[in-house]
Amino acid sequence: MIPGQFSYHRPASLAEAVNLLATLEDARPLAGGHSLIPMMKLRLATPENLIDLHGIDALKGVRRDGGNIIIGAMTTQHELLASDIIATALPVLQETSLVIADPQVRYMGTVGGNVANGDPGNDMPALMMTLGAIYNVEGKGGARSIAATDFYQGAYFTALEPGEILTSISIAAPPAGHGYAYEKLKRKIGDYATAAAAVVLTMSGGKVATCRIGLTNLSETALLAVAAAQAVIGTSLDDAALKAAAAAAEAIMSPAGDGRGPPEYRRYVGGVMVTRALQRAAQRAK
Amino acid sequence: MAKTHVTMKVNGAEVEGLVEPRTLLVHFIRENLQMTGTHIGCDTTHCGACTVDLNGMSVKSCTMFAVQAAGADITTIEGMANPDGTLSALQEGFRMMHGLQCGFCTPGMILRAHRLLKENANPTEEEIRFGIAGNLCRCTGYQNIVKAIQYAAAKINGVEFQEAAE
Ligand SMILES: Cc1cc2nc3c(=O)[nH]c(=O)nc-3n(C[C@H](O)[C@H](O)[C@H](O)COP(=O)(O)OP(=O)(O)OC[C@H]3O[C@@H](n4cnc5c(N)ncnc54)[C@H](O)[C@@H]3O)c2cc1C
Ligand code: FES
Ligand code: FES
Numbered sequence: 001m002i003p004g005q006f007s008y009h010r011p012a013s014l015a016e017a018v019n020l021l022a023t024l025e026d027a028r029p030l031a032g033g034h035s036l037i038p039m040m041k042l043r044l045a046t047p048e049n050l051i052d053l054h055g056i057d058a059l060k061g062v063r064r065d066g067g068n069i070i071i072g073a074m075t076t077q078h079e080l081l082a083s084d085i086i087a088t089a090l091p092v093l094q095e096t097s098l099v100i101a102d103p104q105v106r107y108m109g110t111v112g113g114n115v116a117n118g119d120p121g122n123d124m125p126a127l128m129m130t131l132g133a134i135y136n137v138e139g140k141g142g143a144r145s146i147a148a149t150d151f152y153q154g155a156y157f158t159a160l161e162p163g164e165i166l167t168s169i170s171i172a173a174p175p176a177g178h179g180y181a182y183e184k185l186k187r188k189i190g191d192y193a194t195a196a197a198a199v200v201l202t203m204s205g206g207k208v209a210t211c212r213i214g215l216t217n218l219s220e221t222a223l224l225a226v227a228a229a230q231a232v233i234g235t236s237l238d239d240a241a242l243k244a245a246a247a248a249a250e251a252i253m254s255p256a257g258d259g260r261g262p263p264e265y266r267r268y269v270g271g272v273m274v275t276r277a278l279q280r281a282a283q284r285a286k
Numbered sequence: 287m288a289k290t291h292v293t294m295k296v297n298g299a300e301v302e303g304l305v306e307p308r309t310l311l312v313h314f315i316r317e318n319l320q321m322t323g324t325h326i327g328c329d330t331t332h333c334g335a336c337t338v339d340l341n342g343m344s345v346k347s348c349t350m351f352a353v354q355a356a357g358a359d360i361t362t363i364e365g366m367a368n369p370d371g372t373l374s375a376l377q378e379g380f381r382m383m384h385g386l387q388c389g390f391c392t393p394g395m396i397l398r399a400h401r402l403l404k405e406n407a408n409p410t411e412e413e414i415r416f417g418i419a420g421n422l423c424r425c426t427g428y429q430n431i432v433k434a435i436q437y438a439a440a441k442i443n444g445v446e447f448q449e450a451a452e
Contacts, residue, residue, distance in 0.1 A: 001329050001330075002308060002310075003308045004308070005287045005306065005307075005308055006287075006307055006308060007287075007307060008290065008307035008351065008353045030354075033349060033350060033351075033354070034331065034349055037331075037349050037350070037351070038330060038331050038349065040308075041329070041330075050307070052354060054354070078343070101420070102334075102419045102420025103344060103398070103402075103416075103417055103418075103419065103420050104334060104337060104344045104345060104346045104398070104420040105331065105346070105420065107343035107344060107345060108343070108345060108346075108349070108350070189416075189419040189420075190332060190419065190420065
């Protein structure tokens, strides 16, 4: 399968990339290319101009900025897995990276591409909503920040304006001793989720003190399950609390029926993923 | 569409060519360079038959444009033998352990295993299976591929290969 024709550009600076995106017809950023190139090969995407972001050093790497972790958009899943900062401050990002695709895809696929793509099957968006991440973007009109929870508007529709580049993601490091889990049901390695749930919580005196829950591939976009999280706060995660959380999460799911199963099944296992993620996160919390 | 001149290093030699931006790296390698050891299995980023080593990463060359690889340092199966022409540890392992049947997946498997052993010289069986999860084999059932990689790891580490009891 051969993609349609396009012109290739490899700017060396962010300013140059923003300018190319603003001035060229039908221009699109190219990050790891592991969602975009398959779409181009199927001719589901036919951009006239590709702006390869690999030449821009400012978009790479992971650093600490006070209590925040800043992840450059072009940081690959493989680099996340190798980062000491991520291992210490945000281990849930590594747990999630490890269930994304396969080793080859993780060498190329970037965090920025994963969250900007807008595919409900991508695993990072629900996690970013759970972590309260902020996306920093830049376009011809300047720089702005968008909360991950405000970013996703529909399948492949995001708050990104045409020509805007996601430059980095800021995440306030969760407190030491927090519990976390990303539970993903998939048919095989390299498959998108049948259902997946992200949990980040803190425990105090045997009770859940704070909790956020995110859901992957159970609706047109990733979801933040606010009522489900509310249902466990203040409880010791007893059976009744777990059941209430699963039910509240299932109530906001509207999965499509596809090769991964009919909607009823996916909603049911979505509840199971929430339950397992809560239990595993609580076990890890100190 | 205007063609672009690209140069890169493939198996230690500088190569060049004229490509359209949409030319996939695997097509550049197979058609321009006439190195047909790198295979196209699925053409949809799933099977790993097209895996090459690129700047220290295992990359599915059906999912990268040749223009993106300008300036890169690439190894393909044609560059995997020892400099004196004898089989490298991985190639010997696949031969000795019957790590292939039809052989279609083998170039990709060997290139992926090459990077896996560079990053983890002594992987467990589980680490090998997770590490080659992006490569599909329709013949062997993977058992002998795992053994082939264990054989190569032992040889590279200078220890005797012991097959695990079944
Ligand atoms: C076999 C296979 C299995 C996979 N399995 C999974 C999986 O289980 N879970 C999962 O989450 N993903 C999976 N993926 C997708 C993979 O993680 C992609 O790498 C990811 O979705 C996109 O990241 P990328 O860097 O490759 O982006 P690209 O493909 O380059 O870009 C994707 C889209 O985002 C836009 N974009 C990219 N970067 C930016 C930026 N900085 N600013 C603005 N727009 C940008 C592009 O223009 C494009 O529209 C799989 C892919 C394959 C091939
Ligand atoms: S041909 Fe590239 S992954 Fe199958
Ligand atoms: S040996 Fe035939 S596909 Fe692997």
